[in-house]
Amino acid sequence: MSGVRVLVGTKKGAFILTSDGKRDKWTVDGPHFAGWEIYHMKGSPKDPNRLYASQTSGWFGQVVERSNDAGKTWEAVGNKFEYEGEVGTHQFYDGTPKPWAFKRVWHLEPSLTDPDTVYAGIEDASIFKSTDAGATWQELPGLRNHGKGQLWQPGAGGMCLHTIILDPTNPKRMYIAISAAGAFRTDDGGVTWKPINKGLKSLYELPDPDAEVGHCVHRIAMHPSRPNTLFMQKHWDVMRSDDAGDNWRDIGGNLPTDFGFPIDVHAHEPETIYVVPIKSDSEHFVPDGKLRVFRSKTGGNEWEALTKGLPQSDCYVNVLRDAMAVDQLDKCGIYFGTSGGQVYASADAGDSWNPIVRDLPGVLSVEVQTLP
């Protein structure tokens, strides 16, 4: 029987949750890297035993870990992220120029076809690539150079590149997103990039309606069967593009609030999408004390609250941008982790939920592997 492996990064270590295809009984393994922040952990689509993890600490900096046996053992690999060429400056909070400086890896995106190739999204925002299983890393500097990096300015969470999406039909095309800078696309394998933020509106943070960069994109999701359709959770606003990001339109519809962090797409229904609305930018918890996932089966605008099995009173958790994922089983499983350390799973596409674990450290990221 097939199964699933849920990779959970938390503020104090990594956890690996496994189940068979029924997804009702779970084994919890961890903490790995106890005491360290695990910003992200993800497996290779080509070799599910190959995992990468971003391990970071305010004291000791960045470590990248690699496993070749599904997380049973780990090896620290390369952690040297050197910007290419003239480092240059971005803007600081006060608008003054500030040199780029590496802080941490937010997101690791393994290649769809090669277990030894993996991309890293880092803070200060840039994208790096490794073709030797994480031993060495090279920047794709075109993003900062062509993406107007000199105008980028950090948001409250730091100037982080947190989303990397690989187009399964076009190996030259990638999408990335950066907090407070926006979304960007390459069509030549990362040599050149263009901002893709037309249609985004950020009235208070960014008064210029035609600003090419500066939009606070929190997350982008894509269904692999429709690589030109993108869904975005922006700081405020849930957005959609059907032309590979060239134009965006608001699909927030009847959501109780359109602020939030994660967004994801059903594995088998490319018009079914999920968000977790958060009260506001100043109150990072779910509204009304109710933990609700909202699902749209119409590609946006019409949303339904999914509440069965989720706390509906006195709940004040957040769900971060990388902390939601879907499996490939039928019915599609949906997973998310909270700032309160709960990891919830739905084995029926969101109709009902159960906690896999309730008391982990605050969850930073959730990824799912569907196992043969």
Add this chain to the structure above:
Amino acid sequence: MIRVSLPAHLRTLSGVTGEVQLELAPPITQRRVLDALEARFPMLEGTIRDHFTKERRAFLRFFACQEDLSHESPDAPLPDAVVRGEEPYLVVGAMAGG
């Protein structure tokens, strides 16, 4: 023989228990001790000193013989007791973070 004491997280990362022992020829300085430590345990590169500037990470401190050496020149000789192996060179995680 130089004795080096690492904080718990770096002992775990490098897979060592107890102190690290390094054979080094004079002159014995902080820079040479840390260079030798990183050469033996490459996974520690970047976790104690910045990869590029080789400056001490902000929330780590260096001690020996009850003295804080964090702001000493990395090329200054270490105390004789460290050179003779009587006292360890201590890499310490600073109390920070609340």
